[in-house]
Amino acid sequence: MNLLPWQTTQWQQLVSRRRQGKLPHAVLLSGPEGLGKRQFAEQFAESLLCHDNDENGGACGKCRGCLLLKAGSHPDFKRIEPEEAGKAIKVDQVRALSSFTVLSAQFDHGYKVVLIGPAENMNRASANSLLKTLEEPADNTILILLTSAPQRLLATIRSRCQRLNFIAPDYATATQWLNTQSVTNPQQWLEIADGAPLAALDLFNHDDESIESRYGSGLETLEALQSRRKDPISIAAEWQKKDSLRTVKWLTNWVMDIIRLAQGGQANSISCPSQQSRLTNLAKQLDIGGLHAYLPHLYEATRLLGTTQVNQQLLLEEILIRWAALPKNRL
Ligand SMILES: [Zn+2]
The missing domain is CATH 1.20.272.10 (Zinc Finger, Delta Prime; domain 3)
Structure with missing residues (x-):
């Protein structure tokens, strides 16, 4: 598992809820860009589809579930994102979800996982369609929504999701991490990126x-x-x-x-x-x-x-x- 140092609390929260059998049907990962929310979501999806989790709840990387996911052919995983970056998530993409969730998982006692993001890119019709899925949650199906603009989601969608907030790490944690990524002058890059370490790394690499x-x-x-x-x-x-x-x-x-x-x-x-x-x-x-x-x-x-x-x-x-x-x- 390759968890970023400022995401451990959020991870432990999800893992402990899972162990208690109390995972919500929908989780909303919310926070500014450049903190690694998508990376976190991908790892959580992997961990839910893994058949042999490690002691931290991470995926083993070797079981059939892990291998299928890596190959991009896991039948119980679905990703919904704009067809083009910056464009809307279309209603047809969200409608396809209902046929996916009604089928039972291909693996016994397994989860079905849907990753939706950026969630604020859903237009009115897509958002209303998603709301129907959220109102009638299917067993063992987990929806993971990602957003950097929660205020642009329908209030009814927000209220049906368990919200997990991500905030920029403190200065010391962020610069320490940037040092491990070989960023020179990490302090200034962090300032340029408004405190978001992954954005700082990206700007440093592609300035x-x-x-x-x-x-x-x-x-x-x-x-x-x-x-x-x-x-x-x-x-x-x-x-x-x-x-x-x-x-x-x-x-x-x-x-x-x-x-x-x-x-x-x-x-x-x-x-x-x-x-x-x-x-x-x-x-x-x-x-x-x-x-x-x-x-x-x-x-x-x-x-x-x-x-x-x-x-x-x-x-x-x-x-x-x-x-x-x-x-x-x-x-
Ligand atoms: Zn595995």
């Missing part, structure tokens, strides 16, 4: 060479805006060329760090230690009340950028204009 410099120069740009050496319109035009959402998340983390530092927080309490000296300077200059009032605008921008088609240029201009107008401390 388009610009994200590191964009992150590194971000606060400098914001200082230039404060001192009127740059204007919001040209910065917004720059930002919207590349992953606006990520840039707004960086800005949010920096603002939260500035607030922490202004309140006397130490360097080890901030989430972006590589930017400490610039953040400390800003903490001296900016009024803390103004920063608190600024945060809700950043949350709203994050929400809009993550869920809908918006005019990114206008949205970024608006938060940059607000940044430039933040009240200053009298020095």
Whole structure:
């Protein structure tokens, strides 16, 4: 078994429920991208279909169930995902589930396992179809749903699933793990990836060479805006060329760090230690009340950028204009 260090609690919870014979019919694995939820789900599916679990509840990798699953031909396992990345999960895909679940498992006393994700990619019709399956659960069938946006699922789906939350690990655990993956400068990659270790690893391995410099120069740009050496319109035009959402998340983390530092927080309490000296300077200059009032605008921008088609240029201009107008401390 190859469990990530920040997933052991969630694993033990499922294993102990299984041993008590109290596994729910549906589990919702919920949490930000880049924490390894899918990897966890795959391992849990393997463990349910294995006939010879180890003492930690993991799969043996050698029995008939394990081999069939590895070969992609296990009759009691089904995967439902968008046919193309980013597209919707279609209603026909979910409807096929009902014929799968009514059949009894091919192996005696075995489970049937369905992995659905990203669950928020179900459209209205697919979600309603899944709801029917959830309302009449079949014996020994476990549905594992994955989501990074639980608020976009029907409330009735959420309420019929046992929810298991995944949160970003603490800084020490994450950097230690990134070290084992041979990531150089893990601290900065973790900051760039908003604290998600697998996302940090992925960016490190597949960087388009610009994200590191964009992150590194971000606060400098914001200082230039404060001192009127740059204007919001040209910065917004720059930002919207590349992953606006990520840039707004960086800005949010920096603002939260500035607030922490202004309140006397130490360097080890901030989430972006590589930017400490610039953040400390800003903490001296900016009024803390103004920063608190600024945060809700950043949350709203994050929400809009993550869920809908918006005019990114206008949205970024608006938060940059607000940044430039933040009240200053009298020095
Ligand atoms: Zn096995």
